[in-house]
Amino acid sequence: MKILTAAQTREADAYTIREEGISSTDLMERAAKAFTGWFENKFQPGAEVHIFCGPGNNGGDGLAVARLLHERKYKVQPYLVGDISKASDDFNVNLKRLPQALSPIHVEQESAIPEFNSDACVIDALFGTGLNRAVTGLYGQVIEKLNSSGATITAIDIPSGLYADSQTPDEGAVIRASYTISFELPKLAFLLPQHEPYVGEWHVVPIGLSQQFIAEVKSDLYCTQQEDVQQLLKPRRKFSHKGTYGHALLLCGGYGKIGAAVLAARACLRSGIGLLTVQVPQAGYPILQTAVPEAMTLTDKNRKHLSELPQEMEKYSVIGIGPGIGTERVTKTTIGQLLATASFPIVIDADAINLIASSEKLKGQLYKRKLIFTPHPKEFERLVGKVKNDYDRLQHLREFCLEYGCYVILKGSHTAVGTPEGKVYFNTTGNPGLATGGTGDVLTGIITALVGQQYTLEEACRIGVFVHGLAADLALQTIGEISMTASDVIDSLPSAFLHLTQPLP
Numbered sequence: 001m002k003i004l005t006a007a008q009t010r011e012a013d014a015y016t017i018r019e020e021g022i023s024s025t026d027l028m029e030r031a032a033k034a035f036t037g038w039f040e041n042k043f044q045p046g047a048e049v050h051i052f053c054g055p056g057n058n059g060g061d062g063l064a065v066a067r068l069l070h071e072r073k074y075k076v077q078p079y080l081v082g083d084i085s086k087a088s089d090d091f092n093v094n095l096k097r098l099p100q101a102l103s104p105i106h107v108e109q110e111s112a113i114p115e116f117n118s119d120a121c122v123i124d125a126l127f128g129t130g131l132n133r134a135v136t137g138l139y140g141q142v143i144e145k146l147n148s149s150g151a152t153i154t155a156i157d158i159p160s161g162l163y164a165d166s167q168t169p170d171e172g173a174v175i176r177a178s179y180t181i182s183f184e185l186p187k188l189a190f191l192l193p194q195h196e197p198y199v200g201e202w203h204v205v206p207i208g209l210s211q212q213f214i215a216e217v218k219s220d221l222y223c224t225q226q227e228d229v230q231q232l233l234k235p236r237r238k239f240s241h242k243g244t245y246g247h248a249l250l251l252c253g254g255y256g257k258i259g260a261a262v263l264a265a266r267a268c269l270r271s272g273i274g275l276l277t278v279q280v281p282q283a284g285y286p287i288l289q290t291a292v293p294e295a296m297t298l299t300d301k302n303r304k305h306l307s308e309l310p311q312e313m314e315k316y317s318v319i320g321i322g323p324g325i326g327t328e329r330v331t332k333t334t335i336g337q338l339l340a341t342a343s344f345p346i347v348i349d350a351d352a353i354n355l356i357a358s359s360e361k362l363k364g365q366l367y368k369r370k371l372i373f374t375p376h377p378k379e380f381e382r383l384v385g386k387v388k389n390d391y392d393r394l395q396h397l398r399e400f401c402l403e404y405g406c407y408v409i410l411k412g413s414h415t416a417v418g419t420p421e422g423k424v425y426f427n428t429t430g431n432p433g434l435a436t437g438g439t440g441d442v443l444t445g446i447i448t449a450l451v452g453q454q455y456t457l458e459e460a461c462r463i464g465v466f467v468h469g470l471a472a473d474l475a476l477q478t479i480g481e482i483s484m485t486a487s488d489v490i491d492s493l494p495s496a497f498l499h500l501t502q503p504l505p
Contacts, residue, residue, distance in 0.1 A: 001228075002214060003188050003221035003426070006129035006164040012184070015213040025093050027207070028057065031183050032064030034205040035156055038181050039065070039123075040072060042154075047121050050151070051078045052107070052142065054126040054160070055087035061156050062125025063094035063104075070102050078104040079113070081126060081142055110141040113149075120151040124175045126160035129187065134172030135161040143173040154179040159198045164189050167391050174198045184209045186223060191414040191426045192390035220398075220423045229466045230500055232459050245274030246452025249313075250445070251321040251338075254331075255304035258284035260324025260350070260441045263486050265292045267445030268320070270493040271467070273452045279310055306331045309338060318345045320448035322352030322374075323441040331355065336362055345370040345451045349444040350379070357382035371406040372457055374444055380410055398422050407457050409447070409465060411440065417461040425462050429469025431476050438486030443468045446493070471496040 004012065017024055043049075051066045053059035059080075066078040078098065084091070084106075098104065107113060116122070124146070126139060135143060143161055146153060153175060158164055161174035164187045168174060180190065180202040189195050190202045237244070248268055253261030258280060265278050265288065278288055279298040288297040298310050307330040319342060325331055332355045338346065339362065346369070348356065353375050356362045363383075375383065377393070384400050387393040394416070401408055401418040408418040415427040446468055450460035471492040472484065479488050 001185065001223040001225055002217070002219040003191075003223060004185055004214075004217065004219055006187075008217055008219070009129060009164075009185070012209045012213050012217070016208070016210040019210050019212075024057075025090050028060055028090050028094070029064055031157075031207045032061055032068055034183065034207050035061070035065055035181050036068040036072070038203060038205055039069065039154065042179070043121055043152075045073045045075075047075070047119055048117060049074050049076045049121045049123060050116065051076065051123040052126055052146065053078060053080055053091075053104075054139070055080075055082060055084045055091055056128060056130065057088050057090050058125050058128030058156060058160070060088060060091040060094045061128075062123060063091065063098060065123060065125070065156065066102055067094070067098055070099060076102060078102055079107050080104045081107045082138055107138075107142060109138065110145050113142065113145050116149045116151040118150055120149075122146055122149065122151040122153045124153055124155040124160050124177060126175070128157050129164040131161070131163065134169035135174070136172060140173035143175055147173075147176045152179075153177045153200075154181065155199075156181060157183050158187055158189065162189055162195065162198050167389055176200075179203070181205055183207045185214070188221060191223075191416075192394070193412055194390045196413075220421075222423065222425045223428050224417075224425050224462050224466055225428055226466075226500070227504060229463050230504070232455070232463055233500055234453075234455070242274040245272055246317040246449075246454065247275040247277070247315060248273045248448050248452040249310065249316040249319045250276065250278045250323075250448065251306055251309075251319060251334075252278060252323045252325060252441070252444075253280040253284045253288075254306065254324050254326040254328075255281060255283050257324030257326070258287045260438065261288060262291045263438045263441040263490065264320060264323045264445040264448070265295045266487075266490050267442040267493065268449040269294050269445075270490055271446045271449035271464075272497075273449035276449075277310070277316070279306070281305055302330065306334055308334060309341075313342065316344065317454075318347065318448055318451040320347040320349070320444050322347075322349035323444055325351045327351050327355055327358075332359065332362070336365065339365040339369070345372065345457060347372045347374065347444055347448045347451065349374045349440060353379045354382055366404045366406060368405040370457060371404070372409065372447060372451070372461060373406060374409045374411065374440065374447065376411045376440065380408070394424065398424065407461050409443070409461055411443070415465045415469070417458075417465060419458055427462075427465045427469055429466050430472050431469075431481060433476055433479070433481040433484030434469070434472045434489070436485060439468075439472075439489055442486050442489050467493065467496050467500070470499065474499070
């Protein structure tokens with residue numbers, strides 16, 4: 001699923017209108033029906049519904065929704081905010097379509113807004129994606145009043161005051177929605193952590209925009225969905241054997257953190273690798289042999305730390321390095337040796353990222369290698385420097401991937417996969433249960449296994465983050481967010497892969 005800019009979305013609207021020979025008001029009616037359908041499934045007709053409409057097309061959407069909800073026996077009160085003498089044509093069409101029973105209240109000052117019951121619903125239709133300035137004055141006062149009302153706010157297409165694809169000015173007011181219903185495609189703003197207080201829980205409803213236009217328009221931003229991953233997954237052949245699915249090497253664990261190696265190894269095995277070897281410090285040997293009997297275990301000469309590479313490196317198809325290894329100088333040297341000699345793909349996580357970030361010499365060895373980095377935001381900043389906001393972080397992600405020709409999995413609620421071509425794929429699975437120690441080690445194991453099975457690096461990244469989040473979503477059904485552990489995610493990996501082999505409903 002592509003993510004379009006606000007300008008491209010307006011072009012999609014115009015293209016659809018020309019292609020289908022319909023009016024802009026017809027398309028607005030289609031959008032209003034889609035929003036109303038979602039609203040009906042969420043809120044019962046007994047609730048009071050207060051719809052705040054600005055003078056633009058987003059306000060026109062709100063007026064159309066007011067009429068449709070009224071027809072469905074909701075208690076609806078529309079409000080017209082600000083100067084409507086210069087309202088858009090589609091706004092005026094829908095204003096005229098309001099039945100006499102829906103007499104709108106004209107809000108020219110904040111005091112015109114009544115106090116709401118605690119179970120009241122507010123629909124935000126003040127501003128849409130065309131906003132290009134901070135919301136202040138009367139509109140800002142209305143937004144602040146709505147935010148403090150205690151009512152449940154649902155935004156039409158985008159919360160008013162929020163920019164769709166660039167940094168929103170600090171001085172402007174922004175609606176804090178509980179729900180945001182986007183038309184046809186999600187907005188980039190929905191996928192960035194800094195906007196969670198404003199967007200709330202977001203949903204996409206189709207309104208029939210031209211699929212030809214969407215397919216042809218250029219975008220470097222995407223959301224990975226289940227059907228995408230199902231198309232990428234390869235069926236196993238009848239006469240395949242363990243050698244068919246790769247031999248992975250995990251360089252993981254340190255004294256006190258052998259558990260990281262166990263988690264990465266178990267996840268790697270559950271993700272389909274044919275053969276797995278794990279090298280750990282001597283202290284980890286009995287633990288790995290007991291906890292992960294399916295893996296072969298090598299011991300480092302050092303009792304506590306990673307300090308050397310194994311012999312016969314050429315037999316491995318992929319290496320995963322980082323979980324639990326620590327930041328000892330001898331480990332840093334080993335990473336340098338690995339980057340200097342390995343010709344196969346490397347998945348780099350945790351302290352391996354921190355060690356590379358601390359050394360310009362190591363960073364100089366990254367160019368045009370087959371590398372996947374899996375940092376969380378702080379580890380990413382150690383690689384690229386401080387960032388000002390999420391848009392700045394996204395720009396740094398693309399620049400880093402372009403410069404070094406690598407892939408970066410920037411972990412978060414909508415984990416972002418950056419590619420050497422400058423593309424970014426946002427993930428759509430996962431939940432806050434993943435916010436616990438060890439889940440990153442699990443992801444490293446999954447990605448390493450997929451690369452070992454001859455998926456391209458891009459495919460491994462996209463499949464891996466989706467499956468990782470899906471396993472957490474399946475675990476959520478029986479364990480919940482609070483009690484979820486990294487081991488629970490591993491235990492749900494079989495169900496996640498099985499789920500992806502089933503046809504979509």
